[in-house]
Amino acid sequence: MFDLKDIRKNPAAFDQGWARRGLDPQTPQILALDEQRRDVQTRLQEAQAERNEKSREVGKIKSSGGNADSLMQDVATLKETMAALEARDQVLNDDITAILSTLPNILFDDVPNGKDEHDNVEIRKIGTPTRLNTESPDHVAIGEALGMMDFETAAKMSGARFVLLHSGIARLERAIAQLMLDTHADEHGYTEVSPPLLVRDNAVYGTGQLPKFAEDLFKTTTGHWLIPTAEVSLTNMVADEILEEENLPYRFTAFTPCFRSEAGASGKDTRGMIRQHQFYKVEMVSITTPDQSVAEHERMTQCAENILKKLELPYRTIMLCTGDTGFGARKTYDIEVWLPGQQAYREISSCSNCGDFQARRMKTRCRKRGEKETRFAHTLNGSGLAVGRTLIAVLENYYDPIENCVHIPAALKPYMGGLEKLSKIDHNKKVA
RNA sequence: GGUGACGUGGCCGAGAGGCUGAAGGCGACGGUUUGCUAAACCGUUAUACGAUGUAGAGUCGUAUCGAGGGUUCGAAUCCCUCCGUCACCGCCA
Numbered sequence: 472m473f474d475l476k477d478i479r480k481n482p483a484a485f486d487q488g489w490a491r492r493g494l495d496p497q498t499p500q501i502l503a504l505d506e507q508r509r510d511v512q513t514r515l516q517e518a519q520a521e522r523n524e525k526s527r528e529v530g531k532i533k534s535s536g537g538n539a540d541s542l543m544q545d546v547a548t549l550k551e552t553m554a555a556l557e558a559r560d561q562v563l564n565d566d567i568t569a570i571l572s573t574l575p576n577i578l579f580d581d582v583p584n585g586k587d588e589h590d591n592v593e594i595r596k597i598g599t600p601t602r603l604n605t606e607s608p609d610h611v612a613i614g615e616a617l618g619m620m621d622f623e624t625a626a627k628m629s630g631a632r633f634v635l636l637h638s639g640i641a642r643l644e645r646a647i648a649q650l651m652l653d654t655h656a657d658e659h660g661y662t663e664v665s666p667p668l669l670v671r672d673n674a675v676y677g678t679g680q681l682p683k684f685a686e687d688l689f690k691t692t693t694g695h696w697l698i699p700t701a702e703v704s705l706t707n708m709v710a711d712e713i714l715e716e717e718n719l720p721y722r723f724t725a726f727t728p729c730f731r732s733e734a735g736a737s738g739k740d741t742r743g744m745i746r747q748h749q750f751y752k753v754e755m756v757s758i759t760t761p762d763q764s765v766a767e768h769e770r771m772t773q774c775a776e777n778i779l780k781k782l783e784l785p786y787r788t789i790m791l792c793t794g795d796t797g798f799g800a801r802k803t804y805d806i807e808v809w810l811p812g813q814q815a816y817r818e819i820s821s822c823s824n825c826g827d828f829q830a831r832r833m834k835t836r837c838r839k840r841g842e843k844e845t846r847f848a849h850t851l852n853g854s855g856l857a858v859g860r861t862l863i864a865v866l867e868n869y870y871d872p873i874e875n876c877v878h879i880p881a882a883l884k885p886y887m888g889g890l891e892k893l894s895k896i897d898h899n900k901k902v903a
Numbered sequence: 904g905g906u907g908a909c910g911u912g913g914c915c916g917a918g919a920g921g922c923u924g925a926a927g928g929c930g931a932c933g934g935u936u937u938g939c940u941a942a943a944c945c946g947u948u949a950u951a952c953g954a955u956g957u958a959g960a961g962u963c964g965u966a967u968c969g970a971g972g973g974u975u976c977g978a979a980u981c982c983c984u985c986c987g988u989c990a991c992c993g994c995c996a
Contacts, residue, residue, distance in 0.1 A: 513964095543976045
């Protein structure tokens with residue numbers, strides 16, 4: 472969301488900002504509506520002032536026993552004008568917020584120009600892709616060979632884009648989540664949170680998924696939305712709050728399921744666990760002052776990268792270009808992990824600085840102790856990491872074709888109950 | 904699911920149709936006093952929008968007492984709907 476006053480003051484800057492997102496100039500329409508609205512508002516306020524004054528007189532006259540009929544008639548007429556003006560004001564207001572709430576955030580200057588993901592810029596590359604031969608099996612082959620990854624059974628109850636894991640792989644998934652959560656909570660200073668997974672309209676509006684991206688979400692019959700990411704829950708913790716700046720930044724982390732309809736993704740990543748309706752993710756959210764957010768963004772990205780370092784997985788970090796950066800973000804780093812089965816780097820984390828975009832929607836302000844002026848806080852979010860995709864990465868990178876097993880990364884061993892590797896289940900039953 | 908109570912400023916808490924943007928208290932800020940701190944005393948202390956205007960000082964107006972409707976000349980106060988909170992009961996992980 473944006474401040475109309477800022478737009479009024481410097482419309483060109485906003486249009487230039489949106490132009491980088493490929494949008495036509497928006498401010499002429501916004502400002503025209505704004506001007507109409509203010510005109511209506513002024514007239515409405517004048518009418519209200521007159522009504523208030525006349526009503527006061529009526530009171531005086533009546534209390535002294537006089538006849539106020541003609542004044543009361545005046546007010547009755549006034550009320551008709553007011554009703555018309557109010558309706559007009561309402562419409563104009565709605566129009567303006569309808570436009571403003573669907574406009575994306577303004578990008579930072581250092582975000583590279585570009586059309587789509589091909590124009591993203593690599594920032595750093597850590598580790599070397601191990602198996603470059605095309606024979607590397609993908610996670611589906613590995614998981615099914617081990618007998619612990621079952622798409623058919625999942626489809627039986629849930630349809631496409633679901634998976635059922637069991638035995639060692641199920642355990643591995645849990646271990647991965649544990650490692651991430653412990654690392655962020657114990658080493659990176661994030662407060663562990665177990666938040667609601669069903670949220671209301673205002674929460675999803677606050678983080679920017681609504682009103683524009685409703686079709687990407689699942690909705691319950693009670694009107695709740697299933698969170699597409701814990702960013703929604705964690706960020707909305709501070710909705711409607713005024714925060715003491717000396718207490719910032721707040722850092723929250725949570726391990727939650729995420730639910731996405733994948734409405735626009737038909738035919739994309741149909742094989743395997745890459746793109747599911749439901750997956751686990753460990754999320755990081757930071758709430759900062761405006762001065763802290765840029766540094767916090769770098770820090771958060773490092774926190775995410777640390778997980779990959781612990782798991783000794785090759786990855787690269789890229790900065791998204793103008794065409795690929797999400798709706799609410801001013802700047803986004805994606806971390807991509809090497810997947811031998813695809814011979815490609817694939818997104819495993821996305822760390823975004825949203826500036827005050829979400830804070831404005833949520834009315835989250837901060838204030839220096841003792842001062843009374845408030846300013847909007849800044850919010851950041853990042854995956855730390857997507858658990859399902861990390862599982863894929865571990866399976867594919869730690870697959871041993873000689874032994875036909877998956878070795879457990881050292882960092883995960885403490886969470887695997889003594890297990891050193893995952894080997895094929897040697898019985899016919901799917902579930903042990 | 905049932906019943907009942909309640910939702911007021913940064914916080915607590917009065918108010919029960921007009922003189923209430925809202926008593927009182929706490930907190931915060933400014934000042935007096937003070938060797939320092941503390942205490943005491945005095946004062947200030949909501950937000951948004953609009954008009955006017957200027958160095959974003961001020962002045963005036965409007966709106967805001969959970970949200971949205973309604974009644975009324977006039978609503979924080981009366982009525983309706985919704986949302987939320989709390990308590991007790993039922994059911995249940």
